[in-house]
Amino acid sequence: xxxREILLGNGAIALGIVESACQVVTAYPGTPSSxxxxxxxxxxxxxxxxxxxxxxxxxxxxxxxxxxASISGKRAACCMKQVGLxxxxxxxxxxxxxxxxxxxxxxxxxxxxxxxxATEQDTRFMAKFAKVPVLDPSxxxxxxxxxxxxxxxxEEFKVPVILRPAxxxxxxxxxxxxxxxAEGKRKADFxxxxxxxxxxxxxxxxxxAELNEKVMEIGKTFDGLSAHNFHDLEPGKKYPLGIVAGGxxxxxxxxxxxxxxxxxxxxxxxxxxxPFPESLASDFLSACEKVLVIEETDAFIELLIxxxxxxxxxxxxxxxxxxxxxxxxxxxxVSDVLSELGQQPLKKDEFAEAMAVVNSLELPIxxxxxxxxxxxxxxxxxxxxxxxxxxxxxxxGCYTLGINMGxxxxxxxxxxxxxxxxxxxxxxxxxxxxxxxxxxxxxxxFFHSGTSGLLNAVYNGAKFILVIMDNLTTAMxxxxxxxxxxxxxxxxxxxAVSLERAVIGCGVEFMEAVDPYxxxxxxxxxxxxxxxxxxxxxxxxxxxxxxxxxxAYREKALLKKKKISITEDCVECNFCIERFECPxxxxxxxxGRTSINQQLCSGCGVCLSVCPTGAIVEAA
Amino acid sequence: xxxxxxxxxxxxxxGILFMTKALSQVAIQKGYDVLGAETHGMAQRGGSVVSHLxxxxxxxxxxxxxxxxxxxxxxxxxxxxxxxxxxxxxxxxVNISSPSFPGKKVKDYLDVRGIQCRGxxxxxxxxxxxxxxxxxxxxxxxxxxxxxxxxTYGDLRLAVQQISPDRMREKNIEVFEAGFKRGIxxxxxxxxx
Numbered sequence: 001x002x003x004r005e006i007l008l009g010n011g012a013i014a015l016g017i018v019e020s021a022c023q024v025v026t027a028y029p030g031t032p033s034s035x036x037x038x039x040x041x042x043x044x045x046x047x048x049x050x051x052x053x054x055x056x057x058x059x060x061x062x063x064x065x066x067x068x069a070s071i072s073g074k075r076a077a078c079c080m081k082q083v084g085l086x087x088x089x090x091x092x093x094x095x096x097x098x099x100x101x102x103x104x105x106x107x108x109x110x111x112x113x114x115x116x117x118a119t120e121q122d123t124r125f126m127a128k129f130a131k132v133p134v135l136d137p138s139x140x141x142x143x144x145x146x147x148x149x150x151x152x153x154x155e156e157f158k159v160p161v162i163l164r165p166a167x168x169x170x171x172x173x174x175x176x177x178x179x180x181x182a183e184g185k186r187k188a189d190f191x192x193x194x195x196x197x198x199x200x201x202x203x204x205x206x207x208x209a210e211l212n213e214k215v216m217e218i219g220k221t222f223d224g225l226s227a228h229n230f231h232d233l234e235p236g237k238k239y240p241l242g243i244v245a246g247g248x249x250x251x252x253x254x255x256x257x258x259x260x261x262x263x264x265x266x267x268x269x270x271x272x273x274x275p276f277p278e279s280l281a282s283d284f285l286s287a288c289e290k291v292l293v294i295e296e297t298d299a300f301i302e303l304l305i306x307x308x309x310x311x312x313x314x315x316x317x318x319x320x321x322x323x324x325x326x327x328x329x330x331x332x333x334v335s336d337v338l339s340e341l342g343q344q345p346l347k348k349d350e351f352a353e354a355m356a357v358v359n360s361l362e363l364p365i366x367x368x369x370x371x372x373x374x375x376x377x378x379x380x381x382x383x384x385x386x387x388x389x390x391x392x393x394x395x396x397g398c399y400t401l402g403i404n405m406g407x408x409x410x411x412x413x414x415x416x417x418x419x420x421x422x423x424x425x426x427x428x429x430x431x432x433x434x435x436x437x438x439x440x441x442x443x444x445x446f447f448h449s450g451t452s453g454l455l456n457a458v459y460n461g462a463k464f465i466l467v468i469m470d471n472l473t474t475a476m477x478x479x480x481x482x483x484x485x486x487x488x489x490x491x492x493x494x495x496a497v498s499l500e501r502a503v504i505g506c507g508v509e510f511m512e513a514v515d516p517y518x519x520x521x522x523x524x525x526x527x528x529x530x531x532x533x534x535x536x537x538x539x540x541x542x543x544x545x546x547x548x549x550x551x552a553y554r555e556k557a558l559l560k561k562k563k564i565s566i567t568e569d570c571v572e573c574n575f576c577i578e579r580f581e582c583p584x585x586x587x588x589x590x591x592g593r594t595s596i597n598q599q600l601c602s603g604c605g606v607c608l609s610v611c612p613t614g615a616i617v618e619a620a
Numbered sequence: 621x622x623x624x625x626x627x628x629x630x631x632x633x634x635g636i637l638f639m640t641k642a643l644s645q646v647a648i649q650k651g652y653d654v655l656g657a658e659t660h661g662m663a664q665r666g667g668s669v670v671s672h673l674x675x676x677x678x679x680x681x682x683x684x685x686x687x688x689x690x691x692x693x694x695x696x697x698x699x700x701x702x703x704x705x706x707x708x709x710x711x712x713x714v715n716i717s718s719p720s721f722p723g724k725k726v727k728d729y730l731d732v733r734g735i736q737c738r739g740x741x742x743x744x745x746x747x748x749x750x751x752x753x754x755x756x757x758x759x760x761x762x763x764x765x766x767x768x769x770x771x772t773y774g775d776l777r778l779a780v781q782q783i784s785p786d787r788m789r790e791k792n793i794e795v796f797e798a799g800f801k802r803g804i805x806x807x808x809x810x811x812x813x
Contacts (some may be wrong), residue, residue, distance in 0.1 A: 006641075006644050006648060138679060139681075171659075172655060172656060172657050173657075173681075174654065248680070251680040252680040254679050254680070255679055256684065259684075327684040328685050350733075351704040351705070353729070354686070354706075354729065357729045358700055361700055363700055366697075366698075367667060368632075599747070599752045
C-alpha cells in the first residue's frame with residue numbers, strides 16, 4: 001500500500017478504526033456513512049487481519065452486537081447515519097449506564113441541508129441526551145485522529161463515545177499519510193456481573209450516579225484536550241468579538257480568516273464539545289466582549305455556554321437556524337456581525353452579482369429521478385394504473401423518487417410504509433370506509449424494520465396490499481447486499497434468508513412474486529391482491545415485485561435490450577412523460593415532438609405498454 | 621504554495637468523480653495537499669452533481685464562491701449554475717450544447733471580471749467516437765491543451781492512464797486526445813488570427 005493516498009472522509013474514519021486495533025465493526029448503510037464499512041474491509045484485507053465486520057439488519061442490532069463485543073473486552077465500532085441513531089437510541093441510552101470494557105465507539109454521521117436524510121437532527125444532542133462524550137471533527141484527517149481518541153476515552157472512562165462527522169467530513173476527500181496498522185489481539189473474556197450487565201432498576205440508579213460522575217470528569221479532560229479543543233487568545237488581551245466554532249464550520253471559518261488575514265479575531269475551536277469544557281470556554285468568554293457561535297446542525301454549544309448576554313448565534317438570529325452553513329453563508333454572517341459591532345467587516349463578496357446573473361437565466365432545476373430502466377418505475381406505474389384511488393404509503397430508499405410519478409403519498413421513516421398502512425386501515429375501517437391502501441417498501445428496508453410492522457398488522461387484522469420492491473440490493477446507499485442474497489459485508493457467503501419465508505413467517509396468507517417489467521402480469525396480480533384484501537375473510541396481500549437493480553446488476557438485469565422509437569401515432573398527450581417519468585423520454589423542443597434519448601435509454605422496453613395510442617414501439 | 625480552488629460540475633452519471641480523481645492524482649503527485657468535496661446519495665440520481673477540489677494548506681473542503689481559479693462543467697446549465705464560483709480572471713471551461721453559448725448577459729459578466737470562457741462540444745465529440753459516456757475525458761483533454769500548472773497535458777494524460785480501468789484505458793486516452801487536439805487547434809487558429 002502507498003504511504004500517502006487520497007481518502008474519502010469515511011475512508012479516513014475507517015483507517016482510524018483499523019489503526020485502533022478495533023476487532024468488531026457493525027453498521028447499517030445510510031448516506032453519508034455508507035462507505036466506512038467497505039473501507040474498513042479494504043484495510044482489514046490488506047493487513048490480513050481477522051477483524052469481524054458485518055452489515056447488520058438495522059442500527060439497533062448493530063449497536064447491541066458492538067456493545068457485547070465491548071463488554072467481552074474487545075474494541076468495537078458501530079457506524080450509521082444520524083437518523084439511524086434514533087433506531088439505536090434504546091441501546092445507546094442503556095449502554096451509557098452500563099458502561100464499557102473494551103472501547104466502544106459509535107459513529108453517527110450528520111447531514112445538514114439535509115441532502116438525503118429525513119431530518120437535520122444534531123447527533124451532539126443525542127450524545128448529551130445519553131450523557132456520553134461526543135467528538136466533532138472538522139476534516140477527514142481530524143476524524144481519523146479522533147477515532148483513536150474516542151477509543152482511548154471509552155476505555156479510560158468506561159463509557160461509549162460518539163464520533164459525529166458531518167457530510168462534509170464523510171464525503172470530503174483528503175490526502176492522508178498511512179501509519180502502521182496492527183491486528184487487535186484481545187481474547188474475548190466476559191466477566192459475569194449481573195449487577196452491572198443485567199442491572200435491574202434498583203442498580204440503575206447507582207449506574208446513573210456513576211455516569212454523572214464520568215461526565216464531570218470527562219468535561220475536565222476536554223478542557224485540556226488541546227489537539228481538538230483550543231483557542232488562539234493572546235494572554236491578557238481583550239477582544240470585542242471572539243468566535244466559537246466546531247466541526248465543519250470551524251474548517252470553513254479558519255480558511256476564511258486566513259484568506260482575509262484576520263488575526264484580530266480569536267477563535268475557540270471545540271472538537272470535543274460535550275461534556276462541555278467549562279474552564280476552557282470560560283477563559284475564552286472572559287477575554288471577549290461578544291462571542292459568535294458557528295456550529296452545525298443546531299444550537300448546541302450556544303446552549304451550553306449559558307451566557308445569553310454575550311452569545312450570538314442561531315438563537316439570536318445571527319446564524320441561520322436551518323440548512324448547511326456553506327462558506328458563503330459563514331462569510332456573510334461573520335461580516336454582518338463585525339459590522340453590527342462596529343468592527344471592520346470582511347472583504348466584499350463579489351459572487352452576489354454572479355448569483356443575480358445566474359438567477360436571471362431561469363435555468364431548469366434538475367431533480368433526482370428513478371434511473372432509466374428502474375424496476376421501481378414499472379411497479380409504481382402498475383400500482384397507479386391498477387389502483388388509482390389507493391393511498392400509497394412509501395418508505396426510505398430510491399423508491400422515494402416515485403413521488404415524481406405521483407405514486408408516493410407518505411414517507412415517515414424506515415419501515416413506516418407498513419405501519420402507516422395499518423394506521424390508515426384502522427382509521428378508515430373505524431368509519432366503515434373501505435379505503436384502498438398500497439404500502440410500498442424496498443427489500444433492504446423490509447429487513448431493516450418491516451417485519452415487526454408486518455407482524456403487528458397481520459396480528460391486529462389490518463387489510464392492505466404490501467408491495468415489496470425487491471431489486472436484490474440496497475441501491476440508494478451504494479449497492480450493499482441484503483440478507484436475502486446470502487452475501488456478507490466482506491463478500492464472503494452467509495446464509496441467505498428467503499424474503500418469502502420472512503413474509504410468511506409474519507403470518508401473511510396471500511403472497512405472489514412477479515417481475516414488474518411485465519406490466520400486464522403485474523396489473524393482474526395487483527387486482528387479485530385487491531380482491532383478497534376486500535374479501536371478508538381476506539387480510540394483507542403481499543406482492544413481491546422482483547427485478548434486479550440495473551445499476552447493481554448491469555447486463556444481468558436486462559437479458560434483451562430493446563431499441564425503442566416513437567411513431568407518428570404520438571398525439572403529444574404527455575401521458576408517458578408525466579406518468580411514466582423516464583429520463584430517456586423527453587420532449588424535443590426543436591422537433592416539437594416526444595422523443596427517445598437513445599444515450600439514456602436502457603432498452604428495458606417497459607414503456608412499450610405505457611402509451612395510450614400505442615405510439616411507443618420497438619424499432620425493427 | 622498558493623491555494624488552488626476548482627469546481628467540477630455536471631449531472632449524475634457524467635463521470636465527475638473520474639475527473640476529480642484524475643485532477644487529484646496530478647496534484648498529489650506534484651506534492652500538493654488535496655482536499656475535496658463530493659455529492660453522494662439521493663442527489664446522484666440524475667440530479668446536479670458538484671465536486672469541489674482544493675489544493676494547498678486548507679481545511680474546508682468547500683470552495684467559497686468567487687474564488688475558484690477553474691470551473692469545469694460537463695453540462696451547460698450546470699456550468700451556468702456554478703459560474704458564481706469562478707474567481708475574477710479565473711477560467712470557466714464548459715461542455716456546450718447550444719450554439720448561443722454563453723449569451724450576452726453572461727458574456728458581459730465574464731468580460732467585466734476578465735474570466736476566460738471556453739466551450740467545447742465534448743458530448744458530440746464523445747458520441748462521434750462511439751463513447752457517449754466519455755464527455756468527461758474530452759473535456760479533460762481539452763483543458764490539458766491550455767495546460768496551466770499543475771494540470772499540464774503530460775501529467776493529466778498519465779493520470780487518466782493510471783486511474784482508468786483496464787478495459788477502458790485505450791478508449792479513454794483516445795477521447796482525451798481528441799479533446800486535446802480540439803484545444804490545440806483552437807490555440808493555433810487564435811495565434812494565426
